[in-house]
């Protein structure tokens with residue numbers, strides 16, 4: 326299966342690292358952490374924005390290809406419009422992808438695959454862009470050929486994008502399977518073990534939970550960061566949020582919601598109550 330062989334080789338291609346480092350620096354300088362970057366991550370959506378946007382140019386260019394192959398005479402104008410509209414949507418789609426990619430920190434292997442994914446998409450955009458220009462000049466035959474070449478690079482870029490998500494876990498909610506855990510009140514820890522300002526990691530019925538006490542109240546949330554799986558008990562509490570030690574996502578202590586990305590999925594959050602000298606937790610609905 327040459328597809329998976331290609332992806333595996335890219336994962337191990339250390340020669341790409343100088344380029345990924347330089348490109349990360351450029352993207353981070355242009356798109357620093359903040360509201361714009363969070364919007365591109367998709368924090369407002371509750372999951373990454375990039376996969377949703379990707380469907381738009383792919384759909385338009387696929388529609389144009391279908392018209393090229395089966396539309397016959399009279400479909401040239403519609404095909405040209407679809408090709409051009411797809412090119413116009415590339416900018417926000419690429420910005421969202423670059424925002425996610427630049428927050429992978431020290432994880433080199435998805436960064437290498439992501440770099441080639443982006444380059445394949447640049448090639449696709451150039452091919453469909455020149456296809457549109459050729460069609461506009463009346464050379465539909467050349468326009469169709471360029472679009473076919475664009476379809477080939479689009480397939481490579483699409484495969485690598487799928488590999489990033491489904492094989493390498495970029496953009497996945499690392500806590501999705503925790504939704505299965507019991508909902509009742511469950512014994513968690515001794516009240517005396519949860520110190521003001523400290524982070525305590527415990528296991529409750531197979532689930533990793535981090536506890537902290539702030540201003541006398543005890544808060545609890547899942548201990549594995551939803552973004553890329555960092556141990557949140559190694560983070561710090563700041564301004565009412567638990568800050569991830571790897572990429573700086575901020576989760577509100579009160580309900581686990583995301584106050585700052587790159588995470589887009591909230592942390593599983595728990596109610597806490599005291600029973601004698603013990604604390605019990607219950608997953609928040």
Ligand code: FES
Nearest residue numbers: 550552553569572
């Ligand atoms: S692992 Fe990336 S923000 Fe937590």
